[in-house]
Amino acid sequence: MMTAADTLDREIEDLVRVARDHVARHEPITDLRWPDGVRIAVNFTADFDAMLLRRLLNEPPMQLAKGEFGGRVGIWRLIELFDAHGVKATFFTPGRIAELYPDSLRAAARSGHEVADHMWEHHVPKDPALEHDHLRKTMAALESVTGRRPYGTRSWHTQALLVGEGFLYNSHGHASHRPYYIWDAERRSRMLNLPFHYSIDDAMYYSFAWLGSANPAQRLSDTDRVEELWWNAFWQQYQQEGGYLNICLHPFVSGRALRIAMLERLIQRMKRLPGVWFPTCEEVARHCLANHPPRAA
Numbered sequence: 001m002m003t004a005a006d007t008l009d010r011e012i013e014d015l016v017r018v019a020r021d022h023v024a025r026h027e028p029i030t031d032l033r034w035p036d037g038v039r040i041a042v043n044f045t046a047d048f049d050a051m052l053l054r055r056l057l058n059e060p061p062m063q064l065a066k067g068e069f070g071g072r073v074g075i076w077r078l079i080e081l082f083d084a085h086g087v088k089a090t091f092f093t094p095g096r097i098a099e100l101y102p103d104s105l106r107a108a109a110r111s112g113h114e115v116a117d118h119m120w121e122h123h124v125p126k127d128p129a130l131e132h133d134h135l136r137k138t139m140a141a142l143e144s145v146t147g148r149r150p151y152g153t154r155s156w157h158t159q160a161l162l163v164g165e166g167f168l169y170n171s172h173g174h175a176s177h178r179p180y181y182i183w184d185a186e187r188r189s190r191m192l193n194l195p196f197h198y199s200i201d202d203a204m205y206y207s208f209a210w211l212g213s214a215n216p217a218q219r220l221s222d223t224d225r226v227e228e229l230w231w232n233a234f235w236q237q238y239q240q241e242g243g244y245l246n247i248c249l250h251p252f253v254s255g256r257a258l259r260i261a262m263l264e265r266l267i268q269r270m271k272r273l274p275g276v277w278f279p280t281c282e283e284v285a286r287h288c289l290a291n292h293p294p295r296a297a
Helices: 004-025 052-056 061-084 102-110 128-146 159-164 223-238 257-271 281-291
Strands: 026-028 040-047 090-093 114-117 180-183 190-193 243-249
Touching: 004 026, 004 180, 040 061, 040 223, 040 281, 061 102, 061 257, 090 102, 102 114, 102 128, 114 128, 114 281, 128 159, 159 190, 190 281, 223 243, 223 257
Parallel strands: 040 090, 040 243, 090 114
Antiparallel strands: 026 180, 180 190
16 A cells, blocks of 8 residues: 555656656756857847737737737837847747738848747647648748748747757747757757746736736836846846846837836946847857757767
């Protein structure tokens, strides 16, 4: 007869096994170095969801209107901000957005920003054939508007599928604070991940009724508080060579005027220091792949 102690031992053994598998699948870049003169790479990324995620969750009209603000106003404010300060951003964009707001994507591409994959309608179908169809439709839609296929993604797409379609990186995991390589669960493919974290995600601080959350879960932080939190995250990475920071924005969230002003202050503070690089995620990925490739399988 199995005792409570036996059950606990088995549960611990299972946890240890999972942890070891996790370590074996992840490959950090231990000696990360950027181009000459660069101390830290800062990726400004924006998930250009507009109202798609709100529709998937069947949220009320007021939430849909928030998303629409991102497509009509917020995205343009972010492009203008980044262009004014020489920041090259990455806009992770669902394929459907190319049908809804093509002019903003064309403007982003003309300014040298990256337009990358964010799924067809902000979700990945469970059926493999349909998943592949969604990915290819997104690739075609983004290329038709920007003139260039996406090489990066922020998604739950199957890693082997992404590798097979020529994607260079995913920016979706949180297993480290710097770029790292990861094998999929079947050990069929390995891919670069450019991590972000919800502590540097505007939706975690500025969203009222975020994803249908109840009243006790509401968050509406002032911009000064968020600026200092993100500055401290930047400063921690800046103090060591090979620093990295991935800031996740949403046009319907950070496209509001006060938050644009905060982002401008934050960028200006960063630019006062030497060795700060504001590339696209694709630029970071190509640098890592060329200068810090994964170990031989």
